[in-house]
Amino acid sequence: xxxxxxxxxxxxxxxxxxxxxxxxxxxxxxxxxxxxxxxxxxxxxxxxxxxxxxxxxxxxxxxxxxxxxxxxxxxxxxxxxxxxxxxxxxxxxxxxxxxxxxxxxxxxxxxxxxxxxxxxxxxxxxxxxxxxxxxxxxxxxxxxxxxxxxxxxxxxxxxxxxxxxxxxxxxxxxxxxxxxxxxxxxxxxxxxxxxxxxxxxxxxxxxxxxxxxxxxxxxxxxxxxxxxxxxxxxxxxxxxxxxxxxxxxxxxxxxxxxxxxxxxxxxxxxxxxxxxxxxxxxxxxxxxxxxxxxxxxxxxxxxxxxxxxxxxxxxxxxxxxxxxxxxxxxxxxxxxxxxxxxxxxxxxxxxxxxxxxxxxxxxxxxxxxxxxxxxxxxxxxxxxxxxxxxxxxxxxxxxxxxxxxxxxxxxxxxx
Amino acid sequence: xxxxxxxxxxxxxxxxxxxxxxxxxxxxxxxxxxxxxxxxxxxxxxxxxxxxxxxxxxxxxxxxxxxxxxxxxxxxxxxxxxxxxxxxxxxxxxxxxxxxxxxxxxxxxxxxxxxxxxxxxxxxxxxxxxxxxxxxxxxxxxxxxxxxxxxxxxxxxxxxxxxxxxxxxxxxxxxxxxxxxxxxxxxxxxxxxxxxxxxxxxxxxxxxxxxxxxxxxxxxxxxxxxxxxxxxxxxxxxxxxxxxxxxxxxxxxxxxxxxxxxxxxxxxxxxxxxxxxxxxxxxxxxxxxxxxxxxxxxxxxxxxxxxxxxxxxxxxxxxxxxxxxxxxxxxxxxxxxxxxxxxxxxxxxxxxxxxxxxxxxxxxxxxxxxxxxxxxxxxxxxxxxxxxxxxxxxxxxxxxxxxxxxxxxxxxxxx
Numbered sequence: 001x002x003x004x005x006x007x008x009x010x011x012x013x014x015x016x017x018x019x020x021x022x023x024x025x026x027x028x029x030x031x032x033x034x035x036x037x038x039x040x041x042x043x044x045x046x047x048x049x050x051x052x053x054x055x056x057x058x059x060x061x062x063x064x065x066x067x068x069x070x071x072x073x074x075x076x077x078x079x080x081x082x083x084x085x086x087x088x089x090x091x092x093x094x095x096x097x098x099x100x101x102x103x104x105x106x107x108x109x110x111x112x113x114x115x116x117x118x119x120x121x122x123x124x125x126x127x128x129x130x131x132x133x134x135x136x137x138x139x140x141x142x143x144x145x146x147x148x149x150x151x152x153x154x155x156x157x158x159x160x161x162x163x164x165x166x167x168x169x170x171x172x173x174x175x176x177x178x179x180x181x182x183x184x185x186x187x188x189x190x191x192x193x194x195x196x197x198x199x200x201x202x203x204x205x206x207x208x209x210x211x212x213x214x215x216x217x218x219x220x221x222x223x224x225x226x227x228x229x230x231x232x233x234x235x236x237x238x239x240x241x242x243x244x245x246x247x248x249x250x251x252x253x254x255x256x257x258x259x260x261x262x263x264x265x266x267x268x269x270x271x272x273x274x275x276x277x278x279x280x281x282x283x284x285x286x287x288x289x290x291x292x293x294x295x296x297x298x299x300x301x302x303x304x305x306x307x308x309x310x311x312x313x314x315x316x317x318x319x320x321x322x323x324x325x326x327x328x329x330x331x332x333x334x335x336x337x338x339x340x341x342x343x344x345x346x347x348x349x350x351x352x353x354x355x356x357x358x359x360x361x362x363x364x365x366x367x368x369x370x371x372x373x374x375x376x377x378x379x380x381x382x383x384x385x386x387x388x389x390x391x392x393x394x395x396x397x398x399x400x401x402x403x404x405x406x407x408x409x410x411x412x413x414x415x
Numbered sequence: 416x417x418x419x420x421x422x423x424x425x426x427x428x429x430x431x432x433x434x435x436x437x438x439x440x441x442x443x444x445x446x447x448x449x450x451x452x453x454x455x456x457x458x459x460x461x462x463x464x465x466x467x468x469x470x471x472x473x474x475x476x477x478x479x480x481x482x483x484x485x486x487x488x489x490x491x492x493x494x495x496x497x498x499x500x501x502x503x504x505x506x507x508x509x510x511x512x513x514x515x516x517x518x519x520x521x522x523x524x525x526x527x528x529x530x531x532x533x534x535x536x537x538x539x540x541x542x543x544x545x546x547x548x549x550x551x552x553x554x555x556x557x558x559x560x561x562x563x564x565x566x567x568x569x570x571x572x573x574x575x576x577x578x579x580x581x582x583x584x585x586x587x588x589x590x591x592x593x594x595x596x597x598x599x600x601x602x603x604x605x606x607x608x609x610x611x612x613x614x615x616x617x618x619x620x621x622x623x624x625x626x627x628x629x630x631x632x633x634x635x636x637x638x639x640x641x642x643x644x645x646x647x648x649x650x651x652x653x654x655x656x657x658x659x660x661x662x663x664x665x666x667x668x669x670x671x672x673x674x675x676x677x678x679x680x681x682x683x684x685x686x687x688x689x690x691x692x693x694x695x696x697x698x699x700x701x702x703x704x705x706x707x708x709x710x711x712x713x714x715x716x717x718x719x720x721x722x723x724x725x726x727x728x729x730x731x732x733x734x735x736x737x738x739x740x741x742x743x744x745x746x747x748x749x750x751x752x753x754x755x756x757x758x759x760x761x762x763x764x765x766x767x768x769x770x771x772x773x774x775x776x777x778x779x780x781x782x783x784x785x786x787x788x789x790x791x792x793x794x795x796x797x798x799x800x801x802x803x804x805x806x807x808x809x810x811x812x813x814x815x816x817x818x819x820x821x822x823x824x825x826x827x828x829x830x
Contacts, residue, residue, distance in 0.1 A: 019434040022764055052682070060692050064682035069750035071757015074682075090757055120695035127650040128698060128718060131548060233648050235542040267467070267479035267489075277475050280535035283543060303543060335484035342486015342505055349437055350765055 001358055002193040009181030010204035013358045014193040017351055023094040024352040025187040025196075026086035027101050027203065028363045031177035033157075034080045034150030034216050034292075039164070042157015043173040045078040046115075046122060046165055051085070051174075052076070053114035055107040058100070060114075066100045067093070074100065078155050081292055082363055088352050091190035098187075098199045105178065106202045115167045122162050129156065133402040134303070137238040140228045141400035142290075145242050145297050148222040176210030186359030189351030216294075227415045230402045236303045237403030241316060243392045245298035248291045248364065254377050255388035256298055260287045261336040262328050262385075263319065264300055268335075270323075271300065274315050281308050281315075293364045298392050310409040313399075320393045327386035340377050344370060416773055417608040424596030425619035428773045429608040432766055438509040439767040440602040440611075441501035442516050442618065443778045446592035448572075449495045449565030449707075450628055454579070457572015458588040460493040461530075461537060461580055466500070466589075467491070468529035470522040473515070475529075481515045482508070489515065493570050496707055497778055503767050506605035513602075513614045520593065521617045530582045537577050544571065548817040549718070552653040555643045556815035557705075560657050560712050563637040591625030601774030604766030642830045645817045651718045652818030656731060658807045660713035663706045663779065669792050670803035671713055675702045676751035677743050677800075678734065679715055683750075685738075686715065689730050696723050696730075708779050713807050725824040728814075735808045742801035755792050759785060 004012045031044050053060045067074035072089030074097070085105060087097035129135045139154055146152035157165070185200045224244075246253035264271040264287025275285045285302040300316055328336075348354050348370065361367075399414045419427045446459050468475045482489035487504030489512070500520060502512035544550045554569055561567035572580070600615045639659075661668035679686040679702025690700045700717040715731055743751075763769050763785065776782075814829045 020764075022761060061683050061688055064687075065750065068681040068683050069753055071754045071759070071761060073761070088761065090760060093757070117692070117695035121691060121698050124651070124698045124718075124720065127720065131649045131651055133546060234546045236539070236546055266483040268476050268483050272479075273476055276536060277532070280532040283536050283539045303539075305539065305542065335480065338484055339486045342508070344486070345505060346437060346486060346488070346503060349435075 003362070004193070004197050006180065006197070006201070006204035008204045009179070010200065011184045011362050012193070012197050012200060013184065013186045013362045014191045014196060015188040015354050015358055016191050016193070017189050017354065020189040020351050021091050022088065022351055023091050023097065023187065023189040023191055024086065024088045024355040025094070025097055025101065025185065026084050026355050026359045027105050028184040028186065028359045029083045029178050030081070030182035030363055031083055032079050032081045033153045033155045035177065035213055036150065036153070039161070040169060040173060041153060041161035042122070042155070043165065043170060044083055044177070045155050045157065046118065046162065047170050047174050048076045048078045048083050048085070049118040049122060050110055050114055050170055051104045051108045053118065054109050054111070055103045056109060057103055057107065063100055063104060066096055070096070072097060080151050080153070080155060082360070084359065086355070094191070095199070098196065102200055102202050106206055110167060110171050110174070112167045115165070115170060119162060119165065122156065123159060126156055126159060126162070133232055133234055133238045136230055137240050137400045137402040140230060141240045141242050141299070141398055142297070144225045144228045144398045144400065145244055146295065147224050149295070150216055151292055151295060172210060175208060177213060178206055179208045179212070180204045180206055184359055184362045186355050186362065188354035188358065224396070224398055226396060226398060227411070228398065228400045229406055231404070232402050233404055235404070237306050237309050237401055238303050239309065240299050240301050240400040241313070242297050242299040242398050242400065243395050245289055245296035245392060246291070247294040247296050248366065249293065252388055252391070253289065253291060253296065255380050255384045256392065257289055258333065258336040258340065258377065258380055259323070259385055259389055259392070260289055260298065261339050262332050263287045263323065265336070265339060270319050271316060274319060275302070275312055279315070281312050306403055306405055306407060310407050313410060313414065320389070323389045324386070324393050327382050327389070330382065333380070333382055333385060337378055337380070341374055344374060418777070419608070419612050421595065421612070421616070421619035423619045424594070425615065426599045426777050427608070427612050427615060428599065428601045428777045429606045429611060430603040430769050430773055431606050431608070432604050432769065435604040435766050436506050437503065437766055438506050438512065438602065438604040438606055439501065439503045439770040440509070440512055440516065440600065441499050441770050441774045442520050443599040443601065443774045444498045444520070444593050445496070445597035445778055446498055447494050447496045448568045448570045450592065451565065451568070454576070455584060455588060456568060456576035457537070458580065458585060459498055459592070460570050460572065461533065461577065462585050462589050463491045463493045463498050463500070464533040464537060465525055465529055465585055466519045466523045468533065469524050469526070470518045471524060472518055472522065478515055478519060481511055485511070487512060495566050495570060497775070499774065501770070509606070510614070513611065517615055517617050521621055525582060525586050525589070527582045530580070530585060534577060534580065537571065538574060541571055541574060541577065548647055548649055548653045551645055552655050552815045552817040555645060556655045556657050556714070556813055557712070559640045559643045559813045559815065560659055561710065562639050564710070566707055566710060587625060590623060592628060593621055594623045594627070595619045595621055599774055599777045601770050601777065603769035603773065639811070639813055641811060641813060642826070643813065643815045644821055646819070647817055648819060650819070652721050652724050652816055653718045654724065655714050655716045655815040656728070657712050657714040657813050657815065658810050660704055660711035660807060661706070662709040662711050663781065664708065667803055667806070668704065668706060668711065670795050670799045671807065672704055673748065673751040673755065673792065673795055674738070674800055674804055674807070675704055675713065676754050677747045678702045678738065680751065680754060685734050686731060689734060690717070690727055694730070696727050721818055721820055721822060725822050725828070728825060728829065735804070738804045739801070739808050742797050742804070745797065748795070748797055748800060752793055752795070756789055759789060
């Protein structure tokens, strides 16, 4: 990997992959919903939409056509911690992709008419999310687990905040947060580092207006709700059982990650075997982590018929208790490590996934190589795993449910 | 690409990708829901589930663990025309992956208890699909467009057919349809063709029982409904406007594919620009093709607030009429061809996508190379595109809706 930091702070990271005929590039800005005040709720995502609407050199259609007419992909997404604009193209089209992305991020016009048109689109996007029970349950659990912190807020904003969002506020958000020192350009595949550094110089010269954003609040010590329920007329209940967990740079997350693999990391995991294979109670069940730079969440997720919910939750609670009491076997731990290694190598096979990894690592300040991360997973001991289980599952969990009804046995035990 | 046909008819196709450290392999069986009688509705998918439940050498957990404990992926899916079992692993784990897949497909025990456990899981899977409005609208439109043909039936079966499915019927389905001559093994990445041919010999020796399946019925000339509606208490309406289209081997599909690109193939397409960019009426709108070996469907899809449905449908109808009347511009056609070429190259970048392409091509009898297919797209003329638009949009469409209500303006025009 090559890395260059330009005079005003823009970081460029690249990884050349010989034999790749394609090129993936992303512009990462260190701003997401956790950095937003109540009045700006959804501003990062709103801005992401608006930057596709036209620059001094290109209309919205010309922006899209420049990449799509060559079969490439041009898109963007906003998370709670950052915003990413990216393109994936044939190697010969790399210059065009970089030029379009740089143009969008530095020279968008942000006209009032465009802000109003995107307001309608985003309100539709909110309605679309609200129609998906699995998204609703994820959002309400995050809101409960990260209560009082910016990490609980939805990326997309609320209908009220989006209705009230002005052009002026969107532009101020852009000028305040898209500072060269908060921007990273990452590329992988058939890439020429020095050429890319020259091409993105405009990003290092972006004008800045407004105070430097203050560091975001860590997780406050507030009481979290034990049970959050949304009633929906659907056939299945969507359930998430969540515990506050380790952040990205917390050394404990290696044990927490392996614990997720043993308990719910695939069809041979304890929860899948107990709940689906042995009892046929649900189509699937997973355990996993959600990690942000300074906090995280460890959770079990499944969907089921309402009359099976109490039984499944009992099986899950029993399995978590067993790990706290007895730990895991040497074979389970070895398999989890081997699984983590294989998954990691397989998941960074393509230029686009490689670009995503080096871009977010540079943005969030993660200096570890993949090999270093894997070595740390390999070093986790059985006792470390048991201690992390005791720490995680010793906390009071939050149970999130979206479904037609909540059996009283569930309310009694988990409410 | 290398290709070997074994004595009883098993076909093995491979594509070695130098510099790949991974290996993707799939076993394809030429059976899906279109080959099922009413009593067997869902049998292909049911069988796919049951083949993960244990062989003479391995329990269900050992099947999963063999691949997952190395970080690999082992999974399967069933379509209307075929069933695929696949694995994606690090190159060193290729032998294990091939051994597990061969073992599952040839030597599963298919115990009654496993059939009953999977019955419960599949009934849950049906409920899960029923909770997703975008899946419901897709299924009901397919049912209408392919009315009277096996292509309209849901892959997963119905609650009644799944409740009644016996172990005996599942085994007979397996023995009748998993004939060596209907099986294909495909692999891509770091692969040794000759070694793979040796490893899968057991698939060529599979026992066969029951009559050779008869060729499936082509599309019958029945009257298709103009409007199919499912009422759901959701915020948005999911809409699909569909026309019967060309099959995979029909030369007309090249013009139809380019037409989909011009009208709804991304953010610079006519429909996206008119409906979202200019009018902000919806979050997104796409046009695309669904193709089977002998029939297909050309459709426009979007979701919107109910009170915007009539307006959007008017804009769509107007855009389709314009293409029939005036064709597309030379620039639009050139861009659509360039887009098709770039997308094709980008989409076959990974070993797993390459494996999928060569496997389905061998199974369905598509002997064309990618370059040949792309050359045919390049040769499409403006007049050919206009004629295909006239042919497609001259048919009566089927409009599928899932949502809270249907405005009367929509019923009047489209019912």
